Amino acid sequence: xxxKILEVKDLSISFKTQQGVLKAVRExxxxxxxxxxxxxxxxxxxxxxxxxxxxxxxxxxxxxxxGGTINFYSSEVKKLEKYKELQDNKDSSEDGQTFIDLMSIPxxxxxxxxxxxxxxxxxxxxxxxxxxxxVGKQISEALYLKMGVDKQDAKKRALELMRxxxxxxxxxxxxxxxxxxxxxMRQRIVIAIALANNAEILICDEPTTALDVTTQAQILELINxxxxxxNLSVIFITHDLGVVANMADRVAVMYAGKIVEYGKVDEIxxxxxHPYTWSLLSAMPDLESKKSEQELxxxxxxxxxxxxxxxxxxxxxxxxxxxxIDFEExxxxxxxxxxxxxxxxxxxxxAPKVEMPSGLKSRxxxxxxxxxxxxxxxxx
Amino acid sequence: MSEQVKTLVVKNxxxxxxxxxxxxxxxxxxxxxxxFEINEGEVFGLVGESGCGKTTTGRTIIKLYDATDGEIIFKxxxxxxxxxxxxxxxxxxxxxxxxxxLATKPLNLKKFEINSTYKAxxxxxxxxxxxxxxxxxxxxxxxxxxxxxxxxxxxxxxxLALEKKNKSLNDLKLDFEQNPNKYIEDNxxxxxxxxxxNEKLNELKARYKKLKSDNAYKGETYDxxxxxxxxxxxxxxxxxxxxxxxxxxxxxxxxxxxxxxxxxxxRVYEALRTVGLVPEHAFRYPHEFSGGQRxxxxxxxxxxxxxxxxxxxxxxxxxxxxxxAQVINLLKDxxxxxxxTILFIAHDLSVVKFFSDRIAVMYFGKIVELADADLLFxxxxxxxxxxxxxxxxxxxxxxxxxxxxxxxxxxxxxxxxETVQPRMIEIEPNxxxxxxxxxxxxxxxxxxxx
Numbered sequence: 135x136x137x138k139i140l141e142v143k144d145l146s147i148s149f150k151t152q153q154g155v156l157k158a159v160r161e162x163x164x165x166x167x168x169x170x171x172x173x174x175x176x177x178x179x180x181x182x183x184x185x186x187x188x189x190x191x192x193x194x195x196x197x198x199x200x201g202g203t204i205n206f207y208s209s210e211v212k213k214l215e216k217y218k219e220l221q222d223n224k225d226s227s228e229d230g231q232t233f234i235d236l237m238s239i240p241x242x243x244x245x246x247x248x249x250x251x252x253x254x255x256x257x258x259x260x261x262x263x264x265x266x267x268x269v270g271k272q273i274s275e276a277l278y279l280k281m282g283v284d285k286q287d288a289k290k291r292a293l294e295l296m297r298x299x300x301x302x303x304x305x306x307x308x309x310x311x312x313x314x315x316x317x318x319m320r321q322r323i324v325i326a327i328a329l330a331n332n333a334e335i336l337i338c339d340e341p342t343t344a345l346d347v348t349t350q351a352q353i354l355e356l357i358n359x360x361x362x363x364x365n366l367s368v369i370f371i372t373h374d375l376g377v378v379a380n381m382a383d384r385v386a387v388m389y390a391g392k393i394v395e396y397g398k399v400d401e402i403x404x405x406x407x408h409p410y411t412w413s414l415l416s417a418m419p420d421l422e423s424k425k426s427e428q429e430l431x432x433x434x435x436x437x438x439x440x441x442x443x444x445x446x447x448x449x450x451x452x453x454x455x456x457x458x459i460d461f462e463e464x465x466x467x468x469x470x471x472x473x474x475x476x477x478x479x480x481x482x483x484x485a486p487k488v489e490m491p492s493g494l495k496s497r498x499x500x501x502x503x504x505x506x507x508x509x510x511x512x513x514x
Numbered sequence: 515m516s517e518q519v520k521t522l523v524v525k526n527x528x529x530x531x532x533x534x535x536x537x538x539x540x541x542x543x544x545x546x547x548x549x550f551e552i553n554e555g556e557v558f559g560l561v562g563e564s565g566c567g568k569t570t571t572g573r574t575i576i577k578l579y580d581a582t583d584g585e586i587i588f589k590x591x592x593x594x595x596x597x598x599x600x601x602x603x604x605x606x607x608x609x610x611x612x613x614x615x616l617a618t619k620p621l622n623l624k625k626f627e628i629n630s631t632y633k634a635x636x637x638x639x640x641x642x643x644x645x646x647x648x649x650x651x652x653x654x655x656x657x658x659x660x661x662x663x664x665x666x667x668x669x670x671x672x673x674l675a676l677e678k679k680n681k682s683l684n685d686l687k688l689d690f691e692q693n694p695n696k697y698i699e700d701n702x703x704x705x706x707x708x709x710x711x712n713e714k715l716n717e718l719k720a721r722y723k724k725l726k727s728d729n730a731y732k733g734e735t736y737d738x739x740x741x742x743x744x745x746x747x748x749x750x751x752x753x754x755x756x757x758x759x760x761x762x763x764x765x766x767x768x769x770x771x772x773x774x775x776x777x778x779x780x781r782v783y784e785a786l787r788t789v790g791l792v793p794e795h796a797f798r799y800p801h802e803f804s805g806g807q808r809x810x811x812x813x814x815x816x817x818x819x820x821x822x823x824x825x826x827x828x829x830x831x832x833x834x835x836x837x838x839a840q841v842i843n844l845l846k847d848x849x850x851x852x853x854x855t856i857l858f859i860a861h862d863l864s865v866v867k868f869f870s871d872r873i874a875v876m877y878f879g880k881i882v883e884l885a886d887a888d889l890l891f892x893x894x895x896x897x898x899x900x901x902x903x904x905x906x907x908x909x910x911x912x913x914x915x916x917x918x919x920x921x922x923x924x925x926x927x928x929x930x931x932e933t934v935q936p937r938m939i940e941i942e943p944n945x946x947x948x949x950x951x952x953x954x955x956x957x958x959x960x961x962x963x964x
Contacts, residue, residue: 177836177837178805346563346861347563347863347902347905348563348901348902348905348921348922349563350905350907351905351907354907355919373834373835374907375835376906376907376908376909376914377907378909379907379908379909379910379911379914380907380911380917382911400911403910403911404911413836414836415909417835417836417839418835418839418865419864419865419867419868420909420910421863421867421891421906421908429843429846430842430843431839432836432839432840432843433836433840434840436804436806436837501910502912504912505912505913
């Protein structure tokens with residue numbers, strides 16, 4: 135197993151709103167290792183974006199940190215004021231540990247990490263770029279503000295970065311404004327800015343949702359290429375399961391502020407255990423879905439209002455496999471394998487045996503069959 | 515099948531957007547010569563990347579835009595047309611007969627020819643000047659000097675052309691004085707042409723007038739147009755936040771002349787029930803609903819006028835996965851219950867395949883492939899269709915790891931030339947592809963089709 139770079143433990147975040155306290159993230163825990171892609175999947179409002187914003191320290195002003203830690207493992211943290219302060223107050227036995235809780239450090243410290251160690255790209259590339267500033271300047275700005283290089287070197291490095299991102303005619307493009315770029319090209323610029331300072335963690339918040347399929351494919355290929363070249367750790371947030379299958383090494387499925395299932399990508403796609411994961415997987419047709427299969431599997435209703443989180447399992451209301459206990463008590467994380475966990479009472483030894491929906495079952499069987507044959511191509 | 519009246523026939527539809535004037539003039543061919551037919555009760559999918567013209571096609575059909583050219587026929591009746599081609603026919607006919615009439619008057623013809631030559635010379639000189647200027651860089655220090663030089667050349671050639679013209683006119687005058695016999699006018703022939711000209715023009719103008727009246731948004735056309743309704747992509751921006759749901763849904767009824775309050779309310783409630791909402795929702799505002807419910811309101815607004823053709827413009831792209839399935843199933847049920855015909859515009863091919871009977875793939879304003887849904891996915895022919903299919907990520911990690919993406923290069927993927935131009939060819943029953951004869955042969959070989 136590679137080195138751990140980020141460890142989120144029991145993270146809970148709420149927001150003060152006019153209607154009361156909204157519980158956005160509830161006791162979320164996961165690890166991120168060097169060089170892997172972790173995909174966080176869920177509907178809007180499931181807390182996936184809030185989790186990632188907490189990691190990069192850009193939560194809105196009305197947020198409340200209810201508990202939990204985000205430990206960032208890197209030798210770089212030794213440079214932080216907070217770290218020195220902590221070391222001073224500790225006895226020598228704990229000396230030398232190289233992580234720090236990102237939820238506890240002040241903004242001045244976070245400023246040193248953000249961009250240079252943890253970076254983020256957003257869904258809409260137009261709103262993350264300054265419309266009245268040349269893109270070249272926006273990239274080189276990131277370089278000379280953080281790295282302390284002079285402007286000439288920054289420009290040279292920015293041109294290099296643009297080339298690395300697959301942008302052609304960089305000299306000309308350097309002096310253009312964001313509106314002169316297409317959606318895919320803009321997203322390349324945003325990625326260039328995010329990676330200008332060799333960040334170790336890249337958080338991608340639905341980076342391709344606003345793009346066309348062909349452009350999406352190009353951007354995903356670019357992220358995969360850079361990830362391999364730089365041994366990046368990527369947190370990839372999306373609701374498109376096709377994209378997850380393409381990108382992820384591990385997957386966490388979020389619902390109503392909680393992780394309901396996580397595991398390796400194959401485990402989630404071929405042996406899903408949680409009814410919510412089943413629903414997500416069967417809600418969308420794939421290219422082999424026949425019209426004769428008629429109805430799509432539908433998750434009835436809408437996600438719960440997190441101002442008033444339900445008593446038991448938050449998914450119980452929409453779950454056709456819900457049992458009485460689901461309305462009473464929240465299920466714990468049941469272990470399926472060393473890498474695969476799911477939070478559903480269906481995994482309790484006393485629960486009745488329930489199969490996943492037949493449509494999904496046959497689809498998975500079909501996919502596995504094809505994988506065995508080794509053709510792997512759904513498109514033919 | 516062919517006897518049956520098609521619900522919608524679109525013939526050679528063109529939609530050009532013009533902007534700027536003079537040098538800055540820009541014509542965007544958003545939809546360029548698109549033809550298709552939709553049968554009754556059918557779901558017709560229109561796919562392509564953003565900017566390929568699929569949304570514009572939908573909006574032109576429902577007359578949110580005035581078509582540049584082509585015809586739109588709904589249930590056998592013309593509801594929309596563009597005038598570009600009839601206008602062109604009229605001006606061509608004028609030119610043709612004017613030339614014939616001119617030919618009967620030798621002196622005038624000669625004068626006309628001399629003048630035309632002069633105009634052409636001047637235009638060429640101006641064109642050369644423009645071309646030379648565009649090659650110069652304004653920041654270059656020599657710009658002033660160079661451009662003055664080119665201007666001199668232009669002025670000189672115009673002067674030369676003028677001298678040539680005057681000389682020719684002079685020669686003509688002399689020739690006319692010496693041999694007047696050469697220049698006798700044939701008046702009877704001229705009259706004959708004039709009569710022909712008037713007849714032809716009257717006929718064309720009558721057709722133009724007819725098209726215009728068909729195109730006008732009133733009378734019969736108006737009644738028919740009510741049977742075409744549209745649902746939009748974004749359920750937030752397509753609902754007026756200051757109107758209650760009842761007002762939003764009832765607006766169409768009021769506009770189409772229904773005044774009885776009770777009747778309107780009844781129809782609104784009925785529409786709400788059809789889309790799975792309850793009458794109590796009628797007095798709330800759009801912001802009180804979730805995304806999926808808002809899309810249902812949008813659908814109710816379209817259904818309240820009892821449409822026969824529904825244009826669904828990316829109705830699920832802005833929704834969450836679990837809600838997408840709800841909306842697709844709802845549309846599927848409604849289609850069955852109300853016998854709707856649907857034009858389904860989307861970029862998500864998996865959904866389009868699941869929902870549509872036939873699919874057209876658009877690329878840069880043109881339909882490049884049109885086929886039954888299953889055929890299109892079994893035998894994708896056009897390289898653009900193939901590249902589009904190969905780009906869709908599927909929820910299957912094994913095949914994803916192996917997936918190879920093709921890229922489409924519109925210049926090098928085809929060997930088109932002046933003589934070899936692509937056209938829509940039916941390559942197998944119900945499968946059309948935009949290709950040249952040679953390409954069709956290759957495609958057939960590839961799939962071993964007869």
